[in-house]
Amino acid sequence: MQGLPTIILVGPMGAGKSTIGRLLAAELKREFFDSDHEIEARCGANIAWIFDVEGERGFRDRETLMLRELAGREAIVLATGGGAVLREDNRQALRERGTVVYLATSVEQQIRRTARDRNRPLLRQGNPEQVLRDLFAKRDPLYRATADLTVRTDRRGPKAVVNEIIRRTKRLSDPLDLKA
Ligand SMILES: Nc1ncnc2c1ncn2[C@@H]1O[C@H](COP(=O)(O)OP(=O)(O)O)[C@@H](O)[C@H]1O
């Protein structure tokens, strides 16, 4: 086996994609990319500003271009934003280019983990709990349809989640390695 293919993390806000992606890349000695950070760097503005000025549609167009570009890189770890699975084009690009891992978590944990962050514009309109529940209903089937495997992140810390991702992605790439 030539090592693991690119690992792509999908899932809702506060599931831990950015945090776990960075740790996973360090553990695997891979380059790490976070599509939101790359969009911000290229645009010279933060996500909240892009939503304010260009609307969600403008952000999604930037996201689609960035995902296509990043998914083309070899053997990286890629953390996506929570809405990356909304467009069929995105889902296809992610599925084609790597092992996709759905980081799943409870709405209660999402609320705790996102409470202090001001850079998630979707959580600044209306009641965050209701917004997160509505997004879950719409997006959970899309995360499942895109992902090769699902890992829960609500009941353990990032390091334990990283270890489970490594163990399960190895098994996917090399099913006959019974030690994995
Ligand atoms: N498994 C976890 N256990 C505890 N806290 C976590 C876990 N994963 C992420 N966090 C914390 O939750 C917050 C949001 O995580 P983040 O990586 O930004 O999520 P995402 O990129 O999926 O929106 C951060 O403060 C992070 O430290």
Ligand SMILES: O=C(O)C1=C[C@@H](OP(=O)(O)O)[C@@H](O)[C@H](O)C1
């Ligand atoms: O769920 C979403 O639609 C979004 C999630 C955010 O990323 P995180 O999931 O990393 O918070 C960011 O891309 C943007 O605010 C939109």
Ligand SMILES: [Mg+2]
């Ligand atoms: Mg993130």
